[in-house]
Amino acid sequence: xxxxxxxxxxxxxxxxxxxxxxxxxxxxxxxxxxxxxxxxxxxxxxxxxxxxxxxxxxxxxxxxxxxxxxxxxxxxxxxxxxxxxxxxxxxxxxxxxxxxxxxxxxxxxxxx
Amino acid sequence: xxxxxxxxxxxxxxxxxxxxxxxxxxxxxxxxxxxxxxxxxxxxxxxxxxxxxxxxxxxxxxxxxxxxxxxxxxxxxxxxxxxxxxxxxxxxxxxxxxxxxxxxxxxxxxxxx
Numbered sequence: 001x002x003x004x005x006x007x008x009x010x011x012x013x014x015x016x017x018x019x020x021x022x023x024x025x026x027x028x029x030x031x032x033x034x035x036x037x038x039x040x041x042x043x044x045x046x047x048x049x050x051x052x053x054x055x056x057x058x059x060x061x062x063x064x065x066x067x068x069x070x071x072x073x074x075x076x077x078x079x080x081x082x083x084x085x086x087x088x089x090x091x092x093x094x095x096x097x098x099x100x101x102x103x104x105x106x107x108x109x110x111x112x
Numbered sequence: 113x114x115x116x117x118x119x120x121x122x123x124x125x126x127x128x129x130x131x132x133x134x135x136x137x138x139x140x141x142x143x144x145x146x147x148x149x150x151x152x153x154x155x156x157x158x159x160x161x162x163x164x165x166x167x168x169x170x171x172x173x174x175x176x177x178x179x180x181x182x183x184x185x186x187x188x189x190x191x192x193x194x195x196x197x198x199x200x201x202x203x204x205x206x207x208x209x210x211x212x213x214x215x216x217x218x219x220x221x222x223x224x225x
Binding site: 099101104 | 168210215216217
């Protein structure tokens with residue numbers, strides 16, 4: 001069955017620390033890849049997306065992600081986190097259908 | 113343009129009751145998907161509708177059902193509520209073409225007591 005694994009369930013960082021959240025998926029075909037963020041009390045918002053082309057994609061608020069096809073991975077990175085990045089982050093895979101498969105999420109807490 | 117609107121925002125129901133949730137997608141979007149979000153489980157896919165037809169269904173019991181109207185608005189219904197149905201139910205609006213992202217509503221928080 002298709003699945004998405006997010007390895008870190010809870011991450012605590014100090015401001016200015018670097019962030020990397022892991023995401024691996026199991027699907028052998030072509031996929032679209034996404035990272036969504038859910039700030040406390042708010043709806044899911046798109047951080048960045050990958051459809052094709054350059055495997056290093058840049059999103060909003062200084063986030064970027066790298067698609068490594070051979071590893072079925074789409075890890076999210078940010079060089080220097082801020083307190084306002086405290087949120088839950090979800091990796092999602094869309095195998096070119098209209099069904100999105102989400103990981104279980106990573107709760108990030110950034111200490112001021 | 114207006115975002116995805118879900119109503120109501122909060123619901124409290126008792127076991128055995130039924131509930132209907134509503135979702136109005138972004139204007140022009142023809143695909144609506146529903147997800148159940150619970151702590152530690154992430155978002156679980158319920159079903160997806162396009163032009164009033166259910167195209168995909170997740171692994172949920174038949175107590176969970178949905179429909180889509182000609183104006184793309186969608187409803188989902190849960191009958192014979194169980195305590196485990198307590199969750200945030202999210203609606204996703206998709207334009208209907210490939211290589212587009214899903215836009216989410218704020219969700220309906222359902223509590224079953």
